[in-house]
Amino acid sequence: xxxxxxxxxxxxxxxxxxxxxxxxxxxxxxxxxxxxxxxxxxxxxxxxxxxxxxxxxxxxxxxxxxxxxxxxxxxxxxxxxxxxxxxxxxxxxxxxxxxxxxxxxxxxxxxxxxxxxxxxxxxxxxxxxxxxxxxxxxxxxxxxxxxxxxxxxxxxxxxxxxxxxxxxxxxxxxxxxxxxxxxxxxxxxxxxxxxxxxxxxx
Amino acid sequence: xxxxxxxxxxxxxxxxxxxxxxxxxxxxxxxxxxxxxxxxxxxxxxxxxxxxxxxxxxxxxxxxxxxxxxxxxxxxxxxxxxxxxxxxxxxxxxxxxxxxxxxxxxxxxxxxxxxxxxxxxxxxxxxxxxxxxxxxxxxxxxxxxxxxxxxxxxxxxxxxxxxxxxxxxxxxxxxxxxxxxxxxxxxxxxxxxxxxxxxxxx
Numbered sequence: 417x418x419x420x421x422x423x424x425x426x427x428x429x430x431x432x433x434x435x436x437x438x439x440x441x442x443x444x445x446x447x448x449x450x451x452x453x454x455x456x457x458x459x460x461x462x463x464x465x466x467x468x469x470x471x472x473x474x475x476x477x478x479x480x481x482x483x484x485x486x487x488x489x490x491x492x493x494x495x496x497x498x499x500x501x502x503x504x505x506x507x508x509x510x511x512x513x514x515x516x517x518x519x520x521x522x523x524x525x526x527x528x529x530x531x532x533x534x535x536x537x538x539x540x541x542x543x544x545x546x547x548x549x550x551x552x553x554x555x556x557x558x559x560x561x562x563x564x565x566x567x568x569x570x571x572x573x574x575x576x577x578x579x580x581x582x583x584x585x586x587x588x589x590x591x592x593x594x595x596x597x598x599x600x601x602x603x604x605x606x607x608x609x610x611x612x613x614x615x616x617x618x
Numbered sequence: 619x620x621x622x623x624x625x626x627x628x629x630x631x632x633x634x635x636x637x638x639x640x641x642x643x644x645x646x647x648x649x650x651x652x653x654x655x656x657x658x659x660x661x662x663x664x665x666x667x668x669x670x671x672x673x674x675x676x677x678x679x680x681x682x683x684x685x686x687x688x689x690x691x692x693x694x695x696x697x698x699x700x701x702x703x704x705x706x707x708x709x710x711x712x713x714x715x716x717x718x719x720x721x722x723x724x725x726x727x728x729x730x731x732x733x734x735x736x737x738x739x740x741x742x743x744x745x746x747x748x749x750x751x752x753x754x755x756x757x758x759x760x761x762x763x764x765x766x767x768x769x770x771x772x773x774x775x776x777x778x779x780x781x782x783x784x785x786x787x788x789x790x791x792x793x794x795x796x797x798x799x800x801x802x803x804x805x806x807x808x809x810x811x812x813x814x815x816x817x818x819x820x
């Protein structure tokens with residue numbers, strides 16, 4: 417059984433939760449709050465003490481993008497991680513944006529504005545302002561970030577964009593991003609999270 | 619012919635330069651300085667106006683990690699990007715660290731301290747202090763970041779760690795990282811860059 421250390425409100429956890437739900441894989445999800453992350457037992461599993469952490473039969477892997485890459489290669493090779501080198505590169509681009517601009521922009525702004533963490537907002541707001549128009553323009557011309565179907569690019573990039581309301585930004589102001597997050601939320605087996613409800617067929 | 623828009627002092631450009639050199643692929647490297655990046659012609663190629671930018675027969679791809687993923691899938695599938703799902707995940711972990719912690723830590727600190735960009739140093743210093751011990755501990759037990767050979771994990775993560783002297787940090791204080799950057803610099807066809815010289819056989 418796959419063990420997923422995470423939190424219901426964590427967008428990074430949700431990336432993996434979506435992948436496991438779409439794959440139909442059972443998971444033992446273990447709530448790992450701030451206190452649990454500071455424990456020595458958790459640090460022994462993952463040196464940066466971050467969630468999500470994926471453990472499967474003794475193999476542990478941190479970083480949401482890395483876990484998505486593992487699951488894609490195991491269960492949806494090609495379909496989820498690229499049939500061609502060009503697709504592989506296009507998907508990796510969005511994994512980079514998820515790891516950098518989306519994490520340090522919208523996700524960080526959400527931590528400050530929704531959860532009240534003492535984080536300077538200026539940098540996060542500037543990164544958010546830089547990445548949103550790039551994603552919006554990209555999605556104006558297509559349904560999915562890379563290729564013609566859902567890939568791990570969409571799984572990695574979508575949660576913190578779906579949740580930008582938590583960061584004080586109206587998702588309705590970004591219609592192509594909004595439509596794409598609803599498209600994902602309409603997929604069979606989509607797992608809801610607070611702030612990102614499932615959709616009927618759209 | 620592959621066109622690589624970049625700069626001799628850019629560690630991100632160097633990731634791709636190393637890959638092309640190790641693959642023995644000719645490149646038309648076009649110096650793209652700050653002024654060139656602001657041109658409309660460059661913006662038409664890449665919306666974030668960042669280097670490196672890879673163009674091959676009309677196919678353009680930004681983001682150094684994405685370009686490495688493309689080149690690995692094309693020319694060294696398995697060897698450079700993972701033979702197994704577990705290796706694929708382990709490599710992706712370091713691509714995430716390269717895109718996030720290494721970019722926002724040592725690379726940003728270098729921009730501030732070597733090139734005098736007006737960037738607040740506190741956040742970059744904190745990220746650097748967090749990631750360096752993780753990399754050092756990982757490399758104390760192994761020669762390469764993932765698997766038993768050079769992969770795109772090493773290409774993505776190494777330049778800004780090899781160049782931490784430019785960020786005001788003594789690489790000699792991190793002996794496992796230092797040995798690893800010298801191991802890469804001793805590979806046949808390693809392209810030198812200012813601050814990271816080639817090594818004889820070590």
